[in-house]
Amino acid sequence: MKSVPLYLASIVAAGAPAFAQNYTWTNHPSELPYYGQSPPVYPSPQTNGTSSSRWAAAYAKAREILAQLELEEKVNITGGYTGACVGNTGAVPRLGIEPLCFADAPDGIRGSDFVSAFPSQSHLAATWDKDLFLAYGKAIGREYYDKGINVALGPVAGPLGRIAKGGRNWEGLSSDPYLAGWGMYQVTTGMQSSGVIATAKHFLFNEQELRRRPNQTYDPIGEAISANVDDRTAHELYAFPFYDALKAGAACVMCSYQRANNSYACQNSKLLNGILKTEMHFEGFVVSDWEGQHTGIASANAGLDVVMPLGSTYWGANLTQAVNNSSVAVDRLDDMVTRTLAAYYYLEQEDYPDVGVFSDTEEHPIVNVQRDHKKIIREIGAAGHVLVKNVNNTLPLKAPQFVAIYGYDADIKAEPWENVARYGGGYEVNHLWNTFNGTLIVGGGSGGNIPPYVISPFKAIQDQVIEDGGIVRWNFWSEQPHVSATAQVCLVFINAYASESFDRPSLVDEFSDNLVKNVAKNCSNTVVVIHSAGVRLVDPWIDHENVTAVIFAGTPGQESGHSLVDVLYGATSPSGKLHYTVARQESDYGNLLDHTISDEWFPQSDFDEGLYIDYRAFDAKLNVTPRFEFGFGLSYTTFSYANLHIEDLSSADNTSVSAFPDASIPLVQGGHPQLWDTLYNVTAVISNNGTTGASGAEVAQLYLGIPNAPLRQLRGFDKVGPLAPGESATAVFELRRRDLSIWNVVEQQWELQKGSYKLWVGASSRDLRLEGEIVVS
Ligand SMILES: *[C@@H]1O[C@H](CO)[C@@H](O)[C@H](O)[C@H]1NC(C)=O
Ligand SMILES: *[C@@H]1O[C@H](CO)[C@@H](O)[C@H](O)[C@H]1NC(C)=O
Ligand SMILES: *[C@@H]1O[C@H](CO)[C@@H](O)[C@H](O)[C@H]1NC(C)=O
Ligand SMILES: *[C@@H]1O[C@H](CO)[C@@H](O)[C@H](O)[C@H]1NC(C)=O
Numbered sequence: 001m002k003s004v005p006l007y008l009a010s011i012v013a014a015g016a017p018a019f020a021q022n023y024t025w026t027n028h029p030s031e032l033p034y035y036g037q038s039p040p041v042y043p044s045p046q047t048n049g050t051s052s053s054r055w056a057a058a059y060a061k062a063r064e065i066l067a068q069l070e071l072e073e074k075v076n077i078t079g080g081y082t083g084a085c086v087g088n089t090g091a092v093p094r095l096g097i098e099p100l101c102f103a104d105a106p107d108g109i110r111g112s113d114f115v116s117a118f119p120s121q122s123h124l125a126a127t128w129d130k131d132l133f134l135a136y137g138k139a140i141g142r143e144y145y146d147k148g149i150n151v152a153l154g155p156v157a158g159p160l161g162r163i164a165k166g167g168r169n170w171e172g173l174s175s176d177p178y179l180a181g182w183g184m185y186q187v188t189t190g191m192q193s194s195g196v197i198a199t200a201k202h203f204l205f206n207e208q209e210l211r212r213r214p215n216q217t218y219d220p221i222g223e224a225i226s227a228n229v230d231d232r233t234a235h236e237l238y239a240f241p242f243y244d245a246l247k248a249g250a251a252c253v254m255c256s257y258q259r260a261n262n263s264y265a266c267q268n269s270k271l272l273n274g275i276l277k278t279e280m281h282f283e284g285f286v287v288s289d290w291e292g293q294h295t296g297i298a299s300a301n302a303g304l305d306v307v308m309p310l311g312s313t314y315w316g317a318n319l320t321q322a323v324n325n326s327s328v329a330v331d332r333l334d335d336m337v338t339r340t341l342a343a344y345y346y347l348e349q350e351d352y353p354d355v356g357v358f359s360d361t362e363e364h365p366i367v368n369v370q371r372d373h374k375k376i377i378r379e380i381g382a383a384g385h386v387l388v389k390n391v392n393n394t395l396p397l398k399a400p401q402f403v404a405i406y407g408y409d410a411d412i413k414a415e416p417w418e419n420v421a422r423y424g425g426g427y428e429v430n431h432l433w434n435t436f437n438g439t440l441i442v443g444g445g446s447g448g449n450i451p452p453y454v455i456s457p458f459k460a461i462q463d464q465v466i467e468d469g470g471i472v473r474w475n476f477w478s479e480q481p482h483v484s485a486t487a488q489v490c491l492v493f494i495n496a497y498a499s500e501s502f503d504r505p506s507l508v509d510e511f512s513d514n515l516v517k518n519v520a521k522n523c524s525n526t527v528v529v530i531h532s533a534g535v536r537l538v539d540p541w542i543d544h545e546n547v548t549a550v551i552f553a554g555t556p557g558q559e560s561g562h563s564l565v566d567v568l569y570g571a572t573s574p575s576g577k578l579h580y581t582v583a584r585q586e587s588d589y590g591n592l593l594d595h596t597i598s599d600e601w602f603p604q605s606d607f608d609e610g611l612y613i614d615y616r617a618f619d620a621k622l623n624v625t626p627r628f629e630f631g632f633g634l635s636y637t638t639f640s641y642a643n644l645h646i647e648d649l650s651s652a653d654n655t656s657v658s659a660f661p662d663a664s665i666p667l668v669q670g671g672h673p674q675l676w677d678t679l680y681n682v683t684a685v686i687s688n689n690g691t692t693g694a695s696g697a698e699v700a701q702l703y704l705g706i707p708n709a710p711l712r713q714l715r716g717f718d719k720v721g722p723l724a725p726g727e728s729a730t731a732v733f734e735l736r737r738r739d740l741s742i743w744n745v746v747e748q749q750w751e752l753q754k755g756s757y758k759l760w761v762g763a764s765s766r767d768l769r770l771e772g773e774i775v776v777s
């Protein structure tokens with residue numbers, strides 16, 4: 001007999017479905033801290049574009065259209081129809097209103113052709129470069145615009161990366177909410193500056209693939225996993241980067257598949273009406289994840305505005321009826337429609353290009369939107385490479401004459417056209433990934449892109465060797481390849497795949513580890529390159545005396561080989577830093593290694609580690625030292641840190657030093673405007689003090705010890721350079737009210753902490769070079 005918590009009594013009693021007949025009820029739900037229901041937050045807030053004059057103008061236009069719409073026409077705009085794109089709202093032919101076209105993915109347009117395959121967003125995050133974040137958003141947004149796609153389904157800060165094996169972690173930016181927040185802010189700004197509506201997703205707590213959706217044949221049958229997260233953690237970790245996306249003006253938010261406190265995210269009033277639309281004052285519209293809607297009236301009243309891919313399942317004619325009989329207020333329907341139309345006007349999409357997304361199977365006009373994006377793809381690709389070992393300056397390579405290349409990840413697996421999906425075209429095919437091993441440029445599932453071409457490592461290295469007048473030897477498939485005694489460098493390529501719809505089976509694989517060891521046994525200069533969609537452990541061979549250099553090459557997109565050669569041969573010095581923690585062994589991640597497994601009908605995942613994920617957890621467990629800590633990454637030169645300077649800007653403005661933001665000031669999209677006030681300005685001088693003669697850029701990081709919070713949290717970063725040897729630059733860290741605050745669960749507000757905040761500036765979360773203090777009185 002299985003037990004089911006007490007609150008389910010009413011559900012079970014109401015319909016007693018067969019599966020529940022043999023359950024007994026737990027008598028003490030208090031023993032299960034989060035086995036509660038999600039608190040009701042009703043009615044759904046109506047908004048009116050008060051955040052800015054731009055929103056106000058968009059709302060004025062939207063209301064003008066709304067006033068002309070009949071009931072059924074309004075309903076038509078709230079629900080999807082089959083059409084040209086992966087998502088299409090209903091049209092209103094009478095008024096010439098066209099469907100809005102929605103398309104994947106966060107790293108390039110999926111399901112089309114003549115588009116670019118950008119690095120994944122986690123690769124982007126590894127650059128820690130705010131300018132590149134912006135350029136990435138702009139370029140991707142431009143491709144969406146040119147294809148006539150109104151709504152781009154990205155950027156991603158959920159999953160955040162709570163568990164190391166999460167199947168979609170590579171789609172999101174970072175497991176640190178501050179770094180992810182900057183990514184969300186800049187990518188959203190960039191995308192929307194190109195005219196496309198950005199969709200911040202997935203809201204909220206979509207942290208595992210197993211049982212993310214109900215009743216899936218490949219999972220134990222039953223309802224979706226319930227992420228049970230306390231209020232403080234919800235704000236300080238998971239919602240945090242969404243504030244940044246909203247601050248940047250994101251006009252769409254996608255609710256997630258799984259449940260939160262047992263209520264599906266797309267019908268969860270606490271998440272949508274409460275956190276998103278009240279606290280963050282979201283002015284745009286909420287779209288469901290595809291087939292993420294499970295009720296009609298409840299989802300409407302909880303704050304869902306647009307349902308995809310089909311409106312007719314729960315809404316459509318039934319929503320018309322529900323409004324007609326007052327089960328759903330007409331104001332709620334009007335709010336859904338106004339929000340959606342306002343997003344369209346906010347982005348000034350009245351004169352938008354025609355939809356140019358076409359099926360592969362039909363002959364069609366060519367709409368080539370690639371422009372010169374290959375340049376920025378190559379640059380971001382290189383900037384996101386993280387060098388973690390480099391004995392005796394093995395790298396950069398100095399025109400070696402004999403280069404040996406090993407591992408299937410070096411090459412493109414020559415397969416028929418259909419298997420382009422290996423690069424992420426569709427998870428049905430990706431599931432067979434073992435038979436399609438080739439170089440990894442992005443992960444799989446709906447977050448993958450379709451490359452116009454792929455520059456494999458093999459191609460790019462061979463081109464370089466040709467230029468250097470040397471020779472190249474290769475073996476892509478053997479686990480025990482021949483190593484020539486003359487080889488000057490042995491480049492070993494391994495990868496670690498991940499995809500939507502399943503979590504990773506492991507953070508290592510034996511074939512690849514054996515390959516590295518077998519090559520290293522016979523080659524005293526073995527350089528390992530890891531393409532991975534998430535954490536990949538290296539302990540089986542990292543200390544091998546012949547493994548002289550190791551690069552985490554991430555998921556760099558179509559220019560993969562070029563980006564790598566730029567780093568390997570020193571055209572650019574590596575400056576990427578890890579955006580997650582690489583442990584020594586899987587068990588070091590503890591409960592944060594893997595998804596929560598449950599064969600219960602109502603599976604529960606209690607996030608009882610609270611704020612302590614990734615480096616926050618490693619810092620708290622004193623006896624576990626990571627192999628490579630969060631923020632770590634080497635360069636071809638070294639840097640010194642000096643002159644920490646902290647300027648107090650809070651005293652200039654008396655109102656801003658109070659513990660809470662001023663309650664009399666109205667909220668705007670992104671939350672209370674004072675959350676974004678800079679209270680302290682911190683600077684440090686970074687110098688290239690290396691002796692190798694190499695120039696290089698450095699990502700300086702600021703960590704803050706907020707009272708009553710984890711030991712250290714990232715609250716600033718600045719990439720300075722490239723600096724020539726002997727050259728210096730000032731790194732600037734502006735600390736905003738939110739960055740210094742914790743979420744007060746009683747007051748339901750961000751609160752500054754009285755007392756001393758320790759402050760560190762350094763090269764990683766454990767390589768802390770300068771120390772200071774802020775005292776808030
Ligand atoms: C409940 O238990 C009875 C007796 O053991 C069994 O016959 C029946 O199949 C069970 N029902 C379900 C839905 O598991
Ligand atoms: C979930 O429940 C916890 C504990 O009661 C509460 O703090 C939190 O606000 C709830 N969150 C949601 C989204 O329901
Ligand atoms: C929204 O603003 C317009 C123009 O200022 C006003 O006419 C309308 O009453 C407002 N609606 C709501 C619901 O506040
Ligand atoms: C609803 O949208 C569909 C699909 O775009 C369109 O064919 C239909 O005419 C629309 N219905 C109304 C009432 O406008």
Ligand SMILES: *[C@@H]1O[C@H](CO)[C@@H](O)[C@H](O)[C@H]1NC(C)=O
Nearest residue numbers: 017019214215222223224294
């Ligand atoms: C899953 O299937 C069960 C049994 O058929 C059903 O009662 C339940 O409503 C389904 N859940 C969803 C969200 O569709």
Ligand SMILES: *[C@@H]1O[C@H](CO)[C@@H](O)[C@H](O)[C@H]1NC(C)=O
Nearest residue numbers: 296312313314315317318321
């Ligand atoms: C829609 O309404 C019809 C008629 O009332 C009802 O039979 C049907 O079950 C409803 N569909 C859903 C998905 O609720």
Ligand SMILES: *[C@@H]1O[C@H](CO)[C@@H](O)[C@H](O)[C@H]1NC(C)=O
Nearest residue numbers: 071072320321322323324325
């Ligand atoms: C609304 O309800 C009225 C009467 O109950 C009915 O005559 C009318 O057709 C309904 N309208 C719609 C759009 O369903």
Ligand SMILES: *[C@@H]1O[C@H](CO)[C@@H](O)[C@H](O)[C@H]1NC(C)=O
Nearest residue numbers: 391392393544545546547548
């Ligand atoms: C690095 O270089 C130094 C000096 O040439 C040498 O003594 C040392 O053995 C080298 N280390 C390795 C691991 O090759």
Ligand SMILES: *[C@@H]1O[C@H](CO)[C@@H](O)[C@H](O)[C@H]1NC(C)=O
Nearest residue numbers: 408433434435437509511512
């Ligand atoms: C593909 O890669 C996996 C993991 O690295 C390995 O187990 C498998 O043998 C490889 N398949 C082929 C055909 O090499």
Ligand SMILES: *[C@@H]1O[C@H](CO)[C@@H](O)[C@H](O)[C@H]1NC(C)=O
Nearest residue numbers: 520521522523524525545546
């Ligand atoms: C390192 O490589 C050299 C040269 O091939 C070899 O003699 C030596 O045994 C290797 N070291 C180890 C630990 O395998």
Ligand SMILES: *[C@@H]1O[C@H](CO)[C@@H](O)[C@H](O)[C@H]1NC(C)=O
Nearest residue numbers: 638639640641689690691769
């Ligand atoms: C550069 O500065 C760092 C940090 O201050 C120091 O550890 C290192 O020895 C310096 N390097 C050189 C070559 O002086």
Ligand SMILES: *[C@@H]1O[C@H](CO)[C@@H](O)[C@H](O)[C@H]1NC(C)=O
Nearest residue numbers: 649678681682683730732734
């Ligand atoms: C912080 O300091 C930098 C460098 O002096 C300066 O450029 C920036 O404007 C300052 N920011 C604020 C908010 O004062």
